[in-house]
Amino acid sequence: KAGVTQTPRYLIKTRGQQVTLSCSPISGHRSVSWYQQTPGQGLQFLFEYFSETQRNKGNFPGRFSGRQFSNSRSEMNVSTLELGDSALYLCASSFSPGKETQYFGPGTRLLVL
């Protein structure tokens, strides 16, 4: 089975721009979660989707949003980028929410200038 894939792998944007990141879960997995990793804050939960519905949201401003499609692929969007949004964005998938192992993709490294 192919693993979780994320595109693009690297991205450079300037302040004020917006960005969309994509995540394709492992085939058959219907739950997708997003995390932000920075040197200062570590790994922080952004949101979780299951069956196209957001089930959980972390403590991030409304500039961070996401969605899930019927094929379980997910996108996250960050609008009005700030320098502090520079981070590694990780997507994880599992078969369903609950007591499940989450499998992570390689991440998208975003640099905001």
Place this chain on the structure above:
Amino acid sequence: SQQGEEDPQALSIQEGENATMNCSYKTSINNLQWYRQNSGRGLVHLILIRSNEREKHSGRLRVTLDTSKKSSSLLITASRAADTASYFCATDREYGNKLVFGAGTILRVKS
């Protein structure tokens, strides 16, 4: 906010030695998972231990969980240079997949 705290923050050992990392958390949990991350890449799942389990093994890995002390340990036996990475514990306390990660332990295995 981070629930877990790993200890030590960094660990340097010789190849062949054992490495032990500890994780403490603050609230009740459903599961605790350990992940490895190489040089800012994606996280690789190592092992999941449920709240009603006390010990689990996977190859050279041994994980223990003490829910009364809200702590877990990861033991890597006979370490190899390829084990050099950051190791994170992650807990979930609600139904769903919201993992709360610790700050991680940086392990360096010298050959």
